[in-house]
Amino acid sequence: MKYWQAEYETMPRAELEKLQSERLVAQVKRMYEKVELFRNRMNEKGLTPDDIHGIEDLHKLPFSYKQDLRDYYPYGLFATPMSEIRRVHASSGTTGKQIVVGYTDNDLEMWADCFARMLIAVGADENSFVHVGYGLGLFTGGFGAHDGAVRIGATAIPISAGNTQRQIQTMIDFGSTVLCCTPSYAMYLGETIEEMGLKDKLSLKAGIFGAEPWTEEMRRQIEEKLNIKAYDIYGLSEIMGPGVSYECEYQCGMHVCEDHFIPEIIDPDTGEVLPAGAQGELVFTTITKEGFPLIRYRTRDICSLNYEVCKCGRTHVRMNKPQGRTDDMLIIRGVNVFPSQIEEVLLKVGGDITPNYQIVVDRVNNNDTFEVRVEMSEALLSDGVKGVEKVERTITESLRSTLGIGPKVTLVNPKSITRSEGKAKRIIDNRKLH
């Protein structure tokens, strides 16, 4: 089998646009009725659903933002009664408050289909063993991959994240053929397998890696270490989860499931839609989602779109790997980290004064290193090593519980953190991922 849903995946552009238009018009009507925030924003712009005739009117619609999910936490933006919500997922936000999304039966079906498209594109079938090494939990990664595997009739191995020895043993014993995890973890698995001399015992053929930025060089290394082809997948829980877009066998950009999600590229400063091929902020409109639909959601990812029909025959537009963010979010070991979260923790520890700090991220042996440098102050100093070590430990532990990952905390001299034009340089990202 070459496609999972050939009718949609290879639909000629004109037909696809007609389908998108119908779905958009219906979605706008439904959301205007069910979602108060959307209705208010439409009214503010003097728009009613009758003004939206098709995708040519998409640019008129109001944007939605991550902040909306926090303001209406937990269920304020859902468009169906909770009795129709079959599952929720969540992810961390900037202020420690998580965001929540919900899925109806149809939404889960659609999601499984999107992931299934990718599995088929990378050569999986009912004889495959899909090793789900993403965390199975509130994070969308695990369940997204699991449901996709089940959908194509493959055997799912829902091992979840962590415990490398057990991952490798399971991979060998159960005969995993498709590995799904973060690229940095794939790299780590590859290195461990190489050290243990077990490469020959693997049955892996393909890997589906996402949830964090990675480079072509990493792809090459993962492919070599695990003897597979490594594919990129993109997704975000606000829109659905992994599978919003995916690479096909040609590994030349990620096909957006355009029958469900309409992408736009805008100028992040003016909000103007940019012409095809231009680089800008990626915006998504979900045209089939029922439980948690979003119109023109600002992803803050910077990328561009390529509308040329792909060699694989799929007509769906391809997005390139995001080249950065419009905000200061960092993705470290697959976890979203905002400097504001770090500031809050330091404020508490520093006795209501935020010590000057700097985040240093690097990639050593293909694993992210995460260091937080904190400028020393009299408030943090004591006459004994124990006292200062305790401060270091308190900062580390508070950051770990707020962020979900623990940094190495280094106390440095006051005023030693580089400032330019009076402003401290907060983030040093040496990973060279873009």
Add this chain to the structure above:
Amino acid sequence: MFIKQLSIFVENQFGRLEAIIDAMGKSGVNIRALSLADTTDFGILRVIVDDTDKAKSALDEIGVIAKATDVIAVYIDDKSGGLASILKLITDAEISVEYMYAFLSRDEGKALMVLKADDEARAEKVLTENGVALLNPKEL
């Protein structure tokens, strides 16, 4: 009687200690006692100087954090068992010693030890009541 000790944060970086000592030297401060506690990441330098305020502003100028703490400096007979007799007084009063370090004494026959106890006020009281001489800040 308490004296001021400066605790100085020393970043684990080549030449850091030298820069700190040099800054104090150039400001005309004389170091009377010193102890260095270190971890892999940083060190805490404790010093007793003749002019704490001057030392602190010299350190401020080169961007080094220092904090003043009260400690006691105890005169000890410079002979076998001298320190033991002092520690016995402290221990009998159920006071714990957090750290100690030696001090240059200008008195013949006497040694000086800086002593930081978990309860400095009581340590000072116990020692004074037992007739142990403590260093007067004026002697710095």
